[in-house]
Amino acid sequence: MALRHATVRQLRVFEAVARHASFSRAAEELHLTQPAVSMQVKALETQAGLPLIEQVGKRLALTDAGREIHARAGTVIRELALADDALAALRGLTQGRLPIGAVSTAKYLTPPLLSRFLGAHPGVQLELAIDNRELVIAKLAANEIDLAIMGRPPAKLDAVAEPFANHPHVVVAPPDHPLAGRRRIPVETLARERFVVREPGSGTRTLLEKVFADAGFAVPVAMQMASNETIKQAVIAGLGLAFLSRHTLGLELGAGRLVALDVVGLPVVRQWFVVSLAAKRLSPAAAACKAFILEEGPRLLAGAEWGTDAGPAGRKS
Numbered sequence: 247m248a249l250r251h252a253t254v255r256q257l258r259v260f261e262a263v264a265r266h267a268s269f270s271r272a273a274e275e276l277h278l279t280q281p282a283v284s285m286q287v288k289a290l291e292t293q294a295g296l297p298l299i300e301q302v303g304k305r306l307a308l309t310d311a312g313r314e315i316h317a318r319a320g321t322v323i324r325e326l327a328l329a330d331d332a333l334a335a336l337r338g339l340t341q342g343r344l345p346i347g348a349v350s351t352a353k354y355l356t357p358p359l360l361s362r363f364l365g366a367h368p369g370v371q372l373e374l375a376i377d378n379r380e381l382v383i384a385k386l387a388a389n390e391i392d393l394a395i396m397g398r399p400p401a402k403l404d405a406v407a408e409p410f411a412n413h414p415h416v417v418v419a420p421p422d423h424p425l426a427g428r429r430r431i432p433v434e435t436l437a438r439e440r441f442v443v444r445e446p447g448s449g450t451r452t453l454l455e456k457v458f459a460d461a462g463f464a465v466p467v468a469m470q471m472a473s474n475e476t477i478k479q480a481v482i483a484g485l486g487l488a489f490l491s492r493h494t495l496g497l498e499l500g501a502g503r504l505v506a507l508d509v510v511g512l513p514v515v516r517q518w519f520v521v522s523l524a525a526k527r528l529s530p531a532a533a534a535c536k537a538f539i540l541e542e543g544p545r546l547l548a549g550a551e552w553g554t555d556a557g558p559a560g561r562k563s
Contacts, residue, residue, distance in 0.1 A: 259286040347391040392532040409517035410543035414492040433461035440468035440486035454489040
């Protein structure tokens with residue numbers, strides 16, 4: 247049989263299996279049973295006349311034929327999604343499904359922002375995925391999400407990134423730390439402390455490393471954690487200092503459980519961006535959401551609501 251007789255369903259299932267390297271995780275994502283996923287992949291292999299997936303140790307791997315089809319399956323799926331968006335635009339719809347991704351640091355600001363958008367567009371079915379930076383970029387590249395909210399645009403993706411609000415970063419400590427209350431602390435002094443940091447590649451970790459490198463020092467890493475919430479609890483417990491987005495710290499600073507240190511050159515102010523694929527024609531709902539974020543984002547993140555006018559770390563840029 248010829249591959250041209252393959253169905254879109256078979257391609258979608260195969261693409262998910264290839265992406266996850268797992269039948270079970272693909273089944274979970276697609277809300278199918280694992281036998282149903284296996285059956286669709288076997289049917290596609292029959293169409294291709296070659297095996298597409300092989301077992302290598304405990305992992306699944308694509309064969310040469312599988313890699314060829316995977317590359318083209320992604321193109322087919324993306325083109326169909328673009329066609330859906332184009333038809334929605336022609337119909338003038340401002341309702342329906344709206345998948346959005348946000349990096350984990352943005353989970354503190356994204357829900358209230360999108361809640362306001364849904365209040366004005368109740369017909370939109372929002373699907374919000376909070377992930378680490380790498381997963382958000384992967385979902386954007388695979389056209390699984392229409393928009394992404396992140397603090398650093400992807401460098402290797404043809405995307406449109408528009409800034410919508412300032413994004414300050416500060417060093418925090420427990421209130422009884424010897425540096426709490428000191429003024430104009432040099433980075434050299436911080437180099438003698440211990441830091442609790444995010445995983446390599448995260449936005450805050452990369453920015454912290456640059457702050458120290460610019461001063462001629464390496465970050466004194468005490469421990470690494472994948473969650474901002476866990477890092478804050480570690481700092482409160484006295485396990486070290488941390489460099490975090492100011493927008494993750496409102497409750498802890500307001501309650502006096504953490505303090506932002508007055509460090510020379512800080513806060514480092516970057517930007518929040520809303521990102522979409524350059525080649526993607528946004529649906530009316532996605533376009534409306536993007537416009538809403540660009541207009542309402544600065545107002546939401548400004549002022550006392552996020553504590554940006556409180557203390558040395560909150561100086562407005």
